[in-house]
Amino acid sequence: MLRLEQRQQSSKTMLYLTPVLAVVSTMVVGGALFLAMGINPFDAIYLLFIDPFIDSYNLSQLFVKASPLILIAMGLSIGFKAGVWNIGAEGQFVIGALSGGAVGLALWGSTGWWILPLMAVAAAIGGALWALIPAVLKIRFNANEILVSLMLVYVAENLLAQMVQGVLRNPEGMGFPESRNLARNDPTSLPDFFDPLGIDAGGVVMLLLLAGAFFLLQKHALGFQIKLTGESPRAARFAGVKPGIIIAVTLGISGAAAGLAGLFELTGAAGKLTIDFPVGYGFTAIIVAFLGRLNPIGILLAGVVLAGTYIGGENAQFLLKLPAAAVTVFQGMMLFFLLGFEILINYRVIRVRRAA
């Protein structure tokens, strides 16, 4: 009989080996699935796992897809470390885009380098305020933040729908419910930075903030308080940490990050506010945060891998006639394997003989 025994120390080897094991397992099981569907498994796995990371066009799209995921996940991870469960990043993403976008649209026709930074500030504030609603309700009224943040996603989406039909509608848009195109207007368009990987100015900000998060968690007293609150709320209280402050700060940070991501998506990849602007980055980012083990470098890697499978999945759909659903199943399996194999880092498998 096999059983698990806790290791004295986390295994460094396994830290690097488990993702490989997971990917190989995904290839084997996913390959079997594709074979069963009558699709060449080697082609499919090539397109899903390898091509996104070697083909130059695919590479140029990698961070277009990964940046928002990583930025949101970075913000969320700080809250998760403190045991604060913001699952409404999707709503904060929308509100960030709405508030930043509103500023850009209000200043339509003006020029100046300051417009885009101003929009970014508005987006961060908008996202943070939206996230502070669950924070305040939790601190003041004891209301559970999981519920409040989740419900506010739907509120934000309906608010967006209302705005794009109303005040933010493009006056030259033939009556369609969408805003002007902010990415096609110099003062509000996000500049590119490193095209071969699809890193734009938003991607640069994302990377800087990721470094900031790393510093915050590793070196700063606040980071220590956050981690302590998550690991042992009681110890944190004895150490003089005010739980209300931690809740407000962590939700504020995650909301601001999601809001910024929303603005970057708006002024870069999407261009317009439309009813269909939110596509689920806020939810996928939760997976990215945990897949990266709430660690900034881990989040970076997790975001890139997931983004790669999205891009590869699209290609596999039209090159191999793989249904979108099969790609989703494949991604789910990959996540299962990645999450499951993690156990080998802190545990070892030993064989025990059953006592007679």
Place this chain on the structure above:
Amino acid sequence: MKFSITLAAAAVMGLALAGSAQAESHEGPVKVGFIYVGTVGDNGWTYQHDQARLEVEAEFGDRVETSYVEAVPEGADAERVMSQMARSGVDIIFTTSFGYMDPTLNVAAEFPDVVFEHATGYKRADNVTTYSARFYEGRYVIGEIAGAMTESNKIGYIASFPIPEVVRGINAAYLGAKSINPDVEFKVVWVYTWLDPGKEADAANALIEQGVDVIMQHTDTPSAMTIAEDKGIFAFGQASDMAAFGPNAQLTSILDDWGPYYIERVQAVMDGTWESVDTWDGIAEGMVAFAPLSDKLPADVAARAEATIAAIAAGEVFPFTGPINKQDGSVWLADGEVADDGTLAGMNFYVEGLDGSLPN
């Protein structure tokens, strides 16, 4: 297997770019790509486009290769998928949602040898055509039928989002109903989703409680039809024939029939005669069609519906013909005046007689 990998790679890397599709007639199979906003199992909009894709395959057999990507978000994702398709050597790409408008133009500018067909938009280029269907013609017809069939004089309308396409449909149906039955009243419920069977059913139930006895919908799923069948009232199907879900309830259904158009455009690529046009076809061309009229319709109502269909097809009847006032009573169309396509395309106001307000 190495070989097949290389093949896939070559395809993805776009080593095998297609020859000019516009200039000369085509050699080898024409590659046709489709970008779908929903999934092929959505029972509505995307499902109908995919049925048309299958018609293209059936028509041309080995002479075409079709492929699609489903559930593609509008924006950067759409642009990437179109680029990838173009690079893989696809000759003609149908982009089947309004939100693909800007991405289609951007990608089309990068790939002048690939031709693009964008559904329901208004921006064109040398290699970008727009096409849409005059579904409002169909809605005018079902409005007439509804006006004749309602006993409570209350007709329910389940609407998705207040976009011009949907508003135009409500107006056309109302005018149709009103032309038969001056006492008719429309009750519109906005569900703010295209696909949520539960909410569509709730909306249908709420309408029935308010005394509605005929339901129309502008959402994807056959939910309202199943409710109408249960409650013993009438309803009209949307996009596809929904008689299976409401054998007694369905009076008819407006069908999105993209097949003939897609076949024609692919043929044009084969012949080297493709050029950029703006198509807005209706009943006459067969893009808007009807499921068989229910045998529940009295003979005179059915005859009247057939006559209207024929008259619209013949260009003798235009649903938006004056005198028509806007909801606020201001004159929109003078007596005998026919609405121009530009106003129809961007329609965001109700006609006189409709209750409720549109967000502005």
Place this chain on the structure above:
Amino acid sequence: MDFSSLSPVAMIVLLIGAATPILLAAIGELVVEKSGVLNLGVEGMMIIGAVCGFIVAVNTDSPMLGLVGAAVGGAIVSMVFAFLTQYLLSNQVATGLALTLFGLGMAALMGRSYNGIRPPRMPRLEVEGLTDLPVVGRLFFSHDPVIYGSLVLVFAVWYFLNRTRSGLVLRACGENHEAAHSLGYNVQLIRFGAIMFGGACAGLGGAYVSLVRVPQWTEGMTAGVGWIALAIVVFAAWKPWRVILGAYMFGGITILQLSLQALGISISGAYLSMTPYIVTIVVLVIMSADRKKASINAPACLGKSFHASH
């Protein structure tokens, strides 16, 4: 506008139908969370239930067998989550979200040839004489069997958790898994069972949508009900009877806002669509603010992995 045409009886009948999928999924998730496990995969398990129930019902021509199939399907897919979180100690939040992704994809693959088919009808339970009574008849004797079943299920869960020894053990696993373990209980096995029960309930909730509420199969047809169910468990402060309150309130506001539109109220539909979510938040705040009355009932070990080290 004539508000008198809003019949309370009719609205209650409608809201019960709208709320039942939420209720079924939420009562299952409540048991899961009471055992100390947070499974965010409700939406994925629901849609698997919706498609399994549909396939079984169509092929056997029996909606009842469809419900059984849905429960089995939901339970099977939840076992993936149970195995990963209980025996491989994977993170529950991430695994639950992965389960949602997996479930949505798998359901779409399974249902590919089931578009456009109407499944066999679920009969209503009508009692001769009673159903025809005014008001009472429509309120209490006009529903389908699943609605009665869902209420019985809530009572059964309440009884199990609060009146049986096994229920006490399950709650102990959620409050203090170390203590439960040292008393000799197999925490992982108990949680495994709870997760499967949650999967079966979510599956039933999904099948209620695809077989009873809107008999059809459409990809993505649960349209986020699983997420609402998760919120309702929190709303209910992990108390079974309050799950009924939460689900019926949410369903009720949805019906109310659609009915107001049908009445012709001149408020934008976008604002009206927000109301169920806002009302849920407001009511939660009111109930949570009174700390004496409504103690925060969250299981102490919710979301934490347990490994028996000895």
